Amino acid sequence: MIHEMKLKPKPFSQIKNQLKKVELRLNDEKRQRIHIGDFIEFTNIVTNEKIIVQVTKLCKFPNFDILYNHYQDKTILGYLPNEIPNPNDMLSYYTKDEILKNGVLGIEFILSNNSNII
Numbered sequence: 388m389i390h391e392m393k394l395k396p397k398p399f400s401q402i403k404n405q406l407k408k409v410e411l412r413l414n415d416e417k418r419q420r421i422h423i424g425d426f427i428e429f430t431n432i433v434t435n436e437k438i439i440v441q442v443t444k445l446c447k448f449p450n451f452d453i454l455y456n457h458y459q460d461k462t463i464l465g466y467l468p469n470e471i472p473n474p475n476d477m478l479s480y481y482t483k484d485e486i487l488k489n490g491v492l493g494i495e496f497i498l499s500n501n502s503n504i505i
Contacts (some may be wrong), residue, residue, distance in 0.1 A: 389422065389426045389439075390417075397432040398465050403438050405498055408463040413481050414447055414492040421445065421492075426499060440496035449490050451477045457493065465494075 392410070394402070401407035410427070412418050421427070425442045448454040451474035458464055461472040477491075 388420075388422070389428055389429050390421055391430065393432045394429050396431055396433050399429060399436070399438070401465050402422065402429060402440065407465040408495060408497075409465075409494065410494040411451070411460065411464060411477060412492050412494060413485055414490040415485070418492050418494075421434065421494065427494070427496065439499040441499045442494060442496050444493075444495035446493035447490055449491070450474070450486050451491050454491050454493050462505070 392412075398407055398410075402410075410429075414479055421442060423442055423445060427440050427442065429440065430437050446454070446457060447489070448457065455461070455472055455474045461470075462468060464472065466472045477486075481491075
């Protein structure tokens, strides 16, 4: 199955360059349909460029604090080596109520080199 998600230019570029290897999302109804082996088509919201990744692992957590503690290497979450990772950064995308209601998801993936799946 192919899922569609939109990204801002920075995380899109990080995924394209294989720097970011985990997408952080709310574990809402839409994301609960994602399974290991599925594909995600990410679209850059500015350029409309698309890339495809294949899901290799799904890590579910009650909140972003616990998710962040799970990953030792924060660069795979999209942080630069000189940045201080902060789970509260995710509050610019999701409310505390949404997080409490749904939990959160770390979607691990590899960049797909197969453009024929679309």
